Amino acid sequence: MKLTVLLGLASVVVMAPSCVSSKKFKKSQSEYAALETRYTTLQGNLDNCNTEKAELAxxxxxxxxxxxxxxxxxxxxxxxxxxxxxxxxxxxxxxxxxxxxxxxxxxxxxxxxxxxxxxxxxxxxxxxxxMALVMNLKGAIGNLDDKDINIKVDKGVVYIDISDKLLFKTAKFDVTPEARDVLGKVAMVLKNQPDIEFMVEGHTDNVEYKGAGLVLDNWDLSVKRATSVVRILQKQYGLNPAKMAAAGRGEFNPVSNNDTPEGRAANRRTRIVILPQLDQFFKLLEPGK
Known part of the structure; x- marks a missing residue:
């Protein structure tokens, strides 16, 4: 009796593939691969969150x-x-x-x-x-390459560095359509923290600007890039302009050596600095507080 049941099951398994079309089978394989990739991504995000949680603890x-x-x-x-x-x-x-x-x-x-x-x-x-703000930003932005966007906390200040490769074309200050999506994700997190004030800083490498027209030099280019980002955050994503500032640092605050192409690429960036709320801190220093 058991042998008969086993032989019957075996025949069903052997005949099953013939009941499913090749097209449906390939579609199932594709869906499975997509789910597997999504699972790997989510697992990586979970590992990063657990690491940051352990460091905070x-x-x-x-x-x-x-x-x-x-x-x-x-x-x-x-x-x-x-x-x-x-x-x-x-x-x-x-x-x-x-x-x-x-x-x-x-x-x-x-x-x-x-x-x-x-x-x-x-x-x-x-x-x-x-730390909560950093985790929210990383979660909103997703798995962009750290070379293109980097979020960190240094001495109690949150920094968001975005490479010019992601935001602008060479020697230009108009934000690319692809970059607007990234700025939108950053804006979504900042908008949920209405008391936060921040500064957008433009940075260049030390290669002399040789363009013409509205831009005079690297100082000018860095300022115009910062104001381009601020305008988008205000006009397209509705951030409060009273909470924003735009500044140009030119080539004079590098994060890497300008002697190599890689170093110059790292220095060409736009930085969003979450400003500490010094007025609240100074209130604690007042007598009777």
């Missing part, structure tokens, strides 16, 4: 450890100061007025400790927001 652990050590030192100093003050009072070495003055000084130290802890919390919060 490591940095958070280090900060928490430092804060714990500082709190221990503060408690130790407070205990020593309290004991010393009590001993002085017992020995009548200082007057009650002097003791009260020392007590107030100690209270001021405690207030400053709280102030320092508040600053540390604000800095940690800002770092977390920056």
């Amino acid at each position: 490591r940095q958070k652990g280090l900060l928490e450890s430092d804060i714990a050590n500082l709190n221990k030192q503060i408690d130790f100093l407070k205990q020593n100061n309290t004991q010393a003050l009590k001993q002085l009072e017992d020995l009548s070495v200082i007057s009650s007025a002097q003791a009260e003055s020392i007590k107030k000084s100690m209270e001021n130290i405690g207030a400053k400790d709280n102030y320092i802890q508040t600053l540390q919390q604000q800095i940690a919060r800002k770092d977390s927001l920056n």
